[in-house]
Amino acid sequence: MSNSLKQVTTRGILWSSIERFSVQSIQFVIMIIMARLLTPEDYGLVGMLTIFLAVSQSLIDSGFSQALIRKQNRTEVDNSTVFYFNIAVGFALYLLFYISAPWVADFYGLPELSLVMRVVCLGIIFNSLAVVQRALLTVKIDFKTQAKASLIAAVISGVVGIMLAYTGFGVWALVCQQLVNLGINTFLLWIFSKWKPMRTYSWKSFRELFSFGSKLLASGLLDTTYSNIYPIVIGKVFSAGDLGHYTRAQQFSVFPSSNITGILQRVTFPVLCSIQNDIDRLRGVYRKFLKLSAYVVFPLMTGLAAVSFPFIRIVLGEKWMFCAVLLQIICFSMMWYPIHAINLNLLQVQGRSDLFLRLEIIKKAIGVSILCLTIPLGLKTMCFGGVVSSILCLVINTFYTGKLIQVGFIMQMRDLFPTLAVSLLMFVLVLSLQWMTENLYAQLLGGILLGSGFYLAVTRLLRFQELQELFSLLSKR
Structure with a gap:
């Protein structure tokens, strides 16, 4: 990796990390406070609506965000075309969800869900107004600006949410917190980015961007729908309380895994796009990103799994103990998430959104099959099925990576095995402390200190290149 590219990547990772973890840390603390004030049923009600917000975000973006980032000669006409399309889709979706809210409430057998859905879906409109601003800031690898907007929005919305939860507003505390967060974030992105749309719309630009983005749209919709099948099934087959436990467990597991993945995706995509025509260089940089992400995420996820029981009992209390059971299982599924994401990123870099879509269809068919088999066996077994599905999908994801740049499943596993082995040893060591x-407090704090000390000592003793890379990145910033 050249010095200039390394500097850009380092700066991007730094500010993307600041945005992700400063915001998520604040939201994490706020979530803990609100979880003590609210009930699993309150979280379950909002969890039932997650799929509508997630699907709407995929439709609003329509792959245009990635298409704008990838396009080397983008114009103001391109930007404005995407902006107006997003707004039209946002308002159309809100109208659709507003009308269908009573039917959704009937599906779950919860009449109060109708009004909640109509209010919470206002966030769709806020999201539609900021897609282009985020994309243009990402093109510049300017995550500092995005960090400021996200941090301010998280603090203000968090204060609002806690006040409402404390005064007994229940599920409405969660709804208002979410809307305030989205509204302030969108407003600040408009102020900070200084980009304003032109009064123009080009069907030619739309078709050009959509030819690439449409495959990503279909893939995104498929992935979003699949990711939210679990909340739908749990809410329908089990109860709002069970869904509340599941969504909290998922949120805890997402904090290290999905956030680090998000950082890497946002940085690696524009960086890899800049060297997309130099295959040898692309291959080397790609493998470094894979190993570095695993070095960070694997121990975090296995460590969280090991301390899940004392962690949940201390942080949330005894009423959330079933959440600890689910969290321990889900961690072993989510630990592979960054590897999935970076493999799929490469297909976008190479402009192969057709292969991206094909892979998504195959993987989701496997995932749904496993889900159908495990539903009658209970919620815990469903989560174990998610682990099996994640590993099978990893094999599928790496197939085209091997075809395009000769970094297939075997090579990737060879690169990642040392990190995986040390992380699993750390898991066993930390778990044994609880016996x-x-x-x-001794289980939690002792487990964190013992696990992190063991992991750093062993990887330093074995001279892991990823540890040296991290020290190098930190020392330069």
């Missing part, structure tokens, strides 16, 4: 003491 030696019943003190929750």
